[in-house]
Amino acid sequence: MRLLLTLSLLAWLGGAHADGVRALIQSSPLAGSQYYALSAVWQEIRAGDALALVREPDNRHDRNAIRVEWRGQKLGYVPRAQNRLIADAMDIGERLTARVSSVNDNQNPWLRVTFEVFVEL
Numbered sequence: 001m002r003l004l005l006t007l008s009l010l011a012w013l014g015g016a017h018a019d020g021v022r023a024l025i026q027s028s029p030l031a032g033s034q035y036y037a038l039s040a041v042w043q044e045i046r047a048g049d050a051l052a053l054v055r056e057p058d059n060r061h062d063r064n065a066i067r068v069e070w071r072g073q074k075l076g077y078v079p080r081a082q083n084r085l086i087a088d089a090m091d092i093g094e095r096l097t098a099r100v101s102s103v104n105d106n107q108n109p110w111l112r113v114t115f116e117v118f119v120e121l
Helices: 002-018 084-091
Strands: 022-029 050-055 066-070 073-077 096-103 113-120
Touching (some): 050 084, 066 084
Antiparallel strands (some): 022 113, 050 096, 096 113
16 A cells, blocks of 8 residues: 555656656566466467456355456456455556566466566556
8 A cells, every 4th residue: 555655656756847757666477367268369479468367256166366368368367365455456447568578488387478567647
């Protein structure tokens, strides 16, 4: 919560000069990708591609769940151990964006895709 207040203060202090400014708030591996569409779209995904973050407050496994999508395809989730800050930010209406930071052909599904989440100031 302190981070969100700090970022809000920075945006307020920046005023009109903050247009187009974003701050990296998290870099994470993609969780659960082995259960969703990643294998079907693997050859098309590139570093830098935009991702959609979709809040799932009614998820029966995790009330802070955030689904990660690429071009409408569900790829996985923000890892449970790292999703609370992003869930809180989304719940209060912060403008967040996400993008693929790396794609690797690794046997371990946790190491195949990493992504970054930014708050737009």
